[in-house]
Amino acid sequence: MKQPVILLVEDNADDEALTMRALKKNNITNEIVVTRDGVEALDYLFATGTYAGRDAGTQPAVILLDLKLPKLDGFEVLRKLRADRRTRLLPVVILTSSKEQQDIASGYGLGANSYVRKPVDFQHFVEAVRQLGLYWLVLNENPASESGGGP
Template sequence: MHKEILLVEDNPDDVELTRLAFDEAKIANRLVVVGDGVEALDYLFARGRHADRDRDALPSIVLLDLNLPKLDGREVLQAIRADERTRTLPVVVLTTSAEPFDVDASYALGVNSFIQKPVDFEQFVWAVKQVGLYWLVLNQPARP
């Protein structure tokens, strides 16, 4: 069974672009999409509308946008790293920003990788393939 990918993204166009890119890259993992930072944490910690989810079934990776409603990506990342259970969960920031502050702040909070979303679809597909190959195939995750 393929583990899932948690995509935390509030822009429906970017969600669809990511779905298309994963299809094009032939990444078979199930893509779970949440639209804001609060729902991302609810999903990961199995609370709120996700309370019936298995709390121990963490995704293989979290693809995290920074500019989110309710709770921004930096706060989500901080909460992920503060919890013993999710501390080693791979988190990749996937955002349109390339601001040095955003890059530095993300790494200071413990992000595993920071990727600026390419504007060109073919470049976006290439980036998604690289993320999939590395994080879902090559990387050896920490054991719980």
């Protein structure tokens, strides 16, 4: 059986490399799809634009979403995901360097499942990613996709 995909929405190449390295170090072997801005993330999730041929019925097990993104920020991506019946239940973990209380409140207010601040120290980051992987890929039970009706 094919492992579920992890969608990493991250525009910073260093943070992307760090996240990929931390996932690999924790033996998380799921396919990682990386999108580098909010528009590309939504194209992937809704199978539009450059991802028009993708099966939109197959969604990631978890979305790791940065907030500070070009074109469309993480809050707007989250707002659009939660407004659409096809994606409203997808697990979204905000993975960001922001520790602003307003960002945390806004993230949860828009329906994020978790808010994780990127640790500066690599070892702490590896441990954070290990715990995220264990929880979201092993322990968490995702609801079946919703069908029918509009957004």
